[in-house]
Amino acid sequence: ADEKKKLMKEKLWKLMCTYLPCDVLSLQKSIVQHVEYTLARRRYKKDKGSFYQATAVSVRDRLIERWTDTQQYLSSKDTKRVYYLSLEYLLGRNLQNAMSCLALRNRYAAALEELGYKLEELTEEERDPGLGSGGLGRLASCFLDSLATLNYAAWGYGIRYKYGMFEQRLIGRAQAEFPDFWLKEGYPWEVERPDVQYLVKMYGQLEEDGKDPVTGRPRVNWVGGEDVIAEGFDIPVPGFHTWNTNNLRLWTSKASCEFNLGSFNDGQYYAAIGEKERSEPLTSVLYPCDNNAPGKELRLRQQYFYVSATLQDILRRYKKRPEHSLLDLPRKVAIQLNETHPAIAIPEFMRLLLDEECLGWKEAWHITQNTFAYTNHTVMPEALEVWPLPLMEQLLPRHLTIIYEINHHFLGEVRARWPADQGRVARMSIIEESEPKLIKMAHLAIIGCHRVNGVAQVHTGLLCSSLFPDFYEMWPQKFVNITNGVNHRRWMLQANPAMSAVISKWLGTHDWIHDLGLLARLKDLSSNPELQRDWQEAKMYNKRKLADFIKRECGIVVNAAAMFDVHVKRIHEYKRQLMNILGVAYRYLRILSLQQEGNTEALGQMVPRVVIFAGKAAPNYFVAKDVIKLVLAVAGRVNNDARIGDLLKVVFIPNYNVSMAELIIPGTDVSQHISTAGFEASGTSNMKFCMNGSLLLGSRDGANLEIEQSIGKDNMFMFGANTKEVDQLRRTINFRKPQMDGRLRWVLEEILSGRFGATFHDLVNSLQPGNDGYMVGHDFGSYLEANEVVDSIFKNPPAWTTKCIDSCASMSRFSSDRCIREYAEKIWQVVPHQFKPPGKVANVD
Numbered sequence: 001a002d003e004k005k006k007l008m009k010e011k012l013w014k015l016m017c018t019y020l021p022c023d024v025l026s027l028q029k030s031i032v033q034h035v036e037y038t039l040a041r042r043r044y045k046k047d048k049g050s051f052y053q054a055t056a057v058s059v060r061d062r063l064i065e066r067w068t069d070t071q072q073y074l075s076s077k078d079t080k081r082v083y084y085l086s087l088e089y090l091l092g093r094n095l096q097n098a099m100s101c102l103a104l105r106n107r108y109a110a111a112l113e114e115l116g117y118k119l120e121e122l123t124e125e126e127r128d129p130g131l132g133s134g135g136l137g138r139l140a141s142c143f144l145d146s147l148a149t150l151n152y153a154a155w156g157y158g159i160r161y162k163y164g165m166f167e168q169r170l171i172g173r174a175q176a177e178f179p180d181f182w183l184k185e186g187y188p189w190e191v192e193r194p195d196v197q198y199l200v201k202m203y204g205q206l207e208e209d210g211k212d213p214v215t216g217r218p219r220v221n222w223v224g225g226e227d228v229i230a231e232g233f234d235i236p237v238p239g240f241h242t243w244n245t246n247n248l249r250l251w252t253s254k255a256s257c258e259f260n261l262g263s264f265n266d267g268q269y270y271a272a273i274g275e276k277e278r279s280e281p282l283t284s285v286l287y288p289c290d291n292n293a294p295g296k297e298l299r300l301r302q303q304y305f306y307v308s309a310t311l312q313d314i315l316r317r318y319k320k321r322p323e324h325s326l327l328d329l330p331r332k333v334a335i336q337l338n339e340t341h342p343a344i345a346i347p348e349f350m351r352l353l354l355d356e357e358c359l360g361w362k363e364a365w366h367i368t369q370n371t372f373a374y375t376n377h378t379v380m381p382e383a384l385e386v387w388p389l390p391l392m393e394q395l396l397p398r399h400l401t402i403i404y405e406i407n408h409h410f411l412g413e414v415r416a417r418w419p420a421d422q423g424r425v426a427r428m429s430i431i432e433e434s435e436p437k438l439i440k441m442a443h444l445a446i447i448g449c450h451r452v453n454g455v456a457q458v459h460t461g462l463l464c465s466s467l468f469p470d471f472y473e474m475w476p477q478k479f480v481n482i483t484n485g486v487n488h489r490r491w492m493l494q495a496n497p498a499m500s501a502v503i504s505k506w507l508g509t510h511d512w513i514h515d516l517g518l519l520a521r522l523k524d525l526s527s528n529p530e531l532q533r534d535w536q537e538a539k540m541y542n543k544r545k546l547a548d549f550i551k552r553e554c555g556i557v558v559n560a561a562a563m564f565d566v567h568v569k570r571i572h573e574y575k576r577q578l579m580n581i582l583g584v585a586y587r588y589l590r591i592l593s594l595q596q597e598g599n600t601e602a603l604g605q606m607v608p609r610v611v612i613f614a615g616k617a618a619p620n621y622f623v624a625k626d627v628i629k630l631v632l633a634v635a636g637r638v639n640n641d642a643r644i645g646d647l648l649k650v651v652f653i654p655n656y657n658v659s660m661a662e663l664i665i666p667g668t669d670v671s672q673h674i675s676t677a678g679f680e681a682s683g684t685s686n687m688k689f690c691m692n693g694s695l696l697l698g699s700r701d702g703a704n705l706e707i708e709q710s711i712g713k714d715n716m717f718m719f720g721a722n723t724k725e726v727d728q729l730r731r732t733i734n735f736r737k738p739q740m741d742g743r744l745r746w747v748l749e750e751i752l753s754g755r756f757g758a759t760f761h762d763l764v765n766s767l768q769p770g771n772d773g774y775m776v777g778h779d780f781g782s783y784l785e786a787n788e789v790v791d792s793i794f795k796n797p798p799a800w801t802t803k804c805i806d807s808c809a810s811m812s813r814f815s816s817d818r819c820i821r822e823y824a825e826k827i828w829q830v831v832p833h834q835f836k837p838p839g840k841v842a843n844v845d
C-alpha cells in the first residue's frame with residue numbers, strides 16, 4: 001500500500017512539475033483550447049472578445065505555475081513577508097504587462113497574428129479594473145509591480161468592489177456618473193478562493209467574563225451583532241523577467257447564511273434566508289473621492305470588514321508553522337498601511353492578540369507597533385479621517401475600548417515627559433473632545449506604528465512641522481520621507497514603445513528596463529541631430545495616435561504639429577484646473593484683440609496649442625463640477641470661433657483612467673502640475689510625463705521640486721509662490737486686499753458678461769480677494785509668464801528636444817524600484833529572495 005501511494009505521489013509530482021510549453025504552436029493550442037473549452041464558444045465563430053479572454057487565461061495559466069511555486073518556496077524558506085494594505089488599486093490593463101513579465105510578448109503576438117488577431121487590438125478588449133480613485137490607488141499598483149520585479153515576498157490586500165470608479169460621461173456640459181460594472185464579462189486574471197473565507201463581526205455588545213487566568217486582564221466577550229463572510233479572490237502579480245510572482249488578494253462580502261447553514265425553525269426558512277440575503281453587500285461600491293474623507297458608516301464598515309479578513313488571513317498563515325511564536329511576528333511580517341483607510345487594523349490586531357490569542361497588553365502592543373507602518377498621502381484637512389465616537393461604539397464596541405486603552409497608555413507617556421502640559425495632551429489625544437467626540441485615525445496610526453512616512457520631501461517636512469509637530473517632537477526617528485516613484489516598465493516600455501525603441505537603440509541595450517540609471521548616458525547625446533530626429537518622430541507618432549483618439553472621442557480635429565498641452569488628474573480646487581482654463585480664456589481674448597489691432601507681427605509669433613483636460617470630479621463636489629462646465633464652455637466658444645483656427649483648441653476627454661493615461665502621456669509636449677504650493681503631497685503623473693519626454697509646467701509643490709532638482713532648473717517651467725509664501729498669504733487672507741492682476745480681472749469680467757455662455761458667478765466669486773484660498777489670483781501672473789517661456793522654447797525644436805531628452809535621462813530616481821528599495825530598507829527590514837525553479841530555463845522575448 002505504501003509503495004502504491006509513493007508511485008501515485010511521484011506520478012502526480014511529475015505531472016504537475018512540468019511547466020507549460022511556450023513555443024508558438026503550444027501558445028496557439030492553449031488559446032484555442034480556452035476558446036473551445038473554457039469559454040465554450042463554437043469552433044468557427046471568431047470574435048475578439050473571446051480571443052482576448054482565452055489569451056488572458058492562457059497567460060494566466062503560465063503565471064499560476066510560477067505563482068504557486070514562488071509561494072511554496074517562500075513558505076519553505078520562512079521568508080519575511082510584506083503586506084501592503086490599500087483600499088484602492090488602479091491596476092490598469094494586465095495582458096501586455098503579464099506577457100512582457102513572462103518574456104512571452106513577441107511569441108504571443110506571433111501566435112495571435114497567425115490566428116488572425118493583432119495583439120494591440122486584443123489589448124483594447126480588456127476593461128480597466130477601476131478599483132481606486134486617483135494617485136493613491138495607482139501608486140499601490142506601481143508598488144506591487146516593483147515589489148514583484150525586485151524579488152520581494154509581498155502580498156497586496158484590498159477590496160473587490162463590484163462597481164469601481166464611476167464612468168464619467170458628459171451630458172450637455174456637465175459630468176454625469178454611470179456605474180462601472182467592470183465584471184460584466186468576467187475578469188480572467190482572478191482566481192476565486194472559496195476555501196479562503198473568514199467571518200467578520202460588526203455591531204453587538206460587550207460582556208465581561210471574569211479575569212484571564214494567565215494575564216490577569218479582565219476578559220471581554222463581544223457577542224451578538226452581525227456576521228459577514230469575507231471571501232478571497234486572488235490576482236497573480238508577476239515580476240518583470242523573474243520567477244517571483246506575488247499575490248493580490250481582494251475580498252468580497254457574502255451573506256453569512258452561506259457560511260454555516262443552520263436550521264431555521266418554525267417555518268421561518270424563506271424569511272430567514274431572505275433577511276440575510278437582503279443585507280446589502282458591503283463591497284458593492286468604491287467611494288470615488290480623492291483627497292476627501294466620505295465619513296459614511298458604510299465606508300467604515302468596508303474598512304473594518306476588509307482589515308479584519310486580512311489580519312485573520314495573515315495570522316493564520318503565520319501560525320501554520322508550529323515553531324512560530326507570536327512574539328517573533330515582526331521578524332516575519334511587515335504590514336504597510338496605505339493612508340489611514342486601513343488604520344482600524346491597529347485596534348483589530350490588538351483585539352486578535354488579546355482576545356483570541358490571549359496575550360497580555362504589553363506583548364500585544366510591542367508586536368503591533370513593530371509590525372505596522374503608516375504612509376500619509378495628504379495634508380488636506382478634509383481628507384484626514386475622523387469617526388464619530390458614537391458610531392465607533394455602535395459598530396465596533398470592542399475596538400472602542402481598545403482605542404481608549406491605547407490612548408490611556410499613550411497619554412500617560414506624554415504626561416510623564418511633559419508634566420503639566422495639558423494643552424499638549426489634548427492636542428495629541430486620539431479623541432477630539434468635540435460634540436460629538438471624534439476619533440482621529442491619523443493619531444491612532446502614528447501611535448500604533450513604528451514608522452510614519454510622507455511621499456515627497458516637502459510633504460514630509462509639512463507632516464513634521466505643521467500637521468503632526470507634537471508627534472515629531474516626541475518621536476523624531478519615527479518620521480521618514482520616501483519620495484514616490486512610478487513603474488517605468490508600464491509607463492515607458494508598455495505605454496510608449498516608440499520612444500522606448502529609440503532609447504534602446506541609442507543606448508545600444510535594453511538594460512535600462514531593469515536599471516533606469518542607465519538613461520543618464522543619453523545626456524551626452526541629447527543634442528545629436530540624429531537622436532533628436534528619432535525622438536521627434538516617436539513623439540509625433542504618439543501625438544498622431546492621441547489626435548486620432550480625440551477625433552473619435554470628442555469629435556474635435558486637432559493639428560498634431562501644435563503644442564499638446566495636457567492637464568489630466570482628478571478635478572480639485574487645489575489642483576487649479578480653474579487657473580489653467582482662465583489662462584486659456586486669456587489666450588483666446590488676446591488673440592482676438594491682436595487681430596483687432598491688426599498686429600500681424602505678434603500673431604505670427606504665437607505658437608498653436610491644443611489644451612487637453614481630463615479628470616473626474618467627485619459626484620458631490622459641485623465646485624469641481626462647475627470647473628468642468630467652464631472648461632467645456634470655453635472649449636465650445638474657442639473651438640467654434642473661425643477667427644482662431646489652429647492657434648488654439650480646447651479639449652476635455654471624458655472618463656480619464658489608467659489606460660487612457662497610457663495613451664495621453666506619451667503624446668504630450670508640456671504637462672501641467674500646478675497645485676497651490678503645500679497641497680499636492682507628491683503627484684506621480686508629473687514623473688510619468690517627464691519620463692515620456694514632456695516638459696513640466698509646475699508649481700513649487702510636491703515632487704515637482706525634486707524633479708526640478710534632478711533634471712535641472714533650465715529643464716522645467718516653474719512658477720508661483722512656494723509653501724512658505726502660501727502659508728503667509730493664507731494667514732493674512734482676510735486683512736489683505738491685493739490688487740487683482742489686470743489680465744485676470746479682464747478674463748473674469750468677460751466670463752461674467754456671458755462671453756462663454758453661462759456666467760459662472762460662483763467660480764468668479766471664489767477668486768475674489770479674501771475668498772481665494774488656493775492663490776489663483778496671486779500666482780496667475782507668474783503662470784502666464786511661465787507659459788510665455790514655454791512658447792518661446794517650443795519655437796526652437798532642437799532646444800526643446802534637448803530639454804526633453806535631458807530631463808527624461810535624469811529620471812531614474814523616480815522609478816518605483818528606487819522607492820520600494822527605500823521602504824524595504826528604512827521600514828520593512830526585508831531583502832530580496834532568490835527563488836528560481838531548479839532546471840527551468842527562462843523565456844527570451
Ligand code: Z2T
Pocket residue numbers: 133134135136137139289290291292339377378383455484680681682683684702
Ligand atoms: C489620493 O489619491 C492621494 C492622497 C489621498 O489622501 C487620497 C487619495 Cl485617494 C488621503 C494622492 C495625493 O493627492 C497625491 O499627491 C499623491 O501623489 C498620491 O496620493 C500618492 O501618494
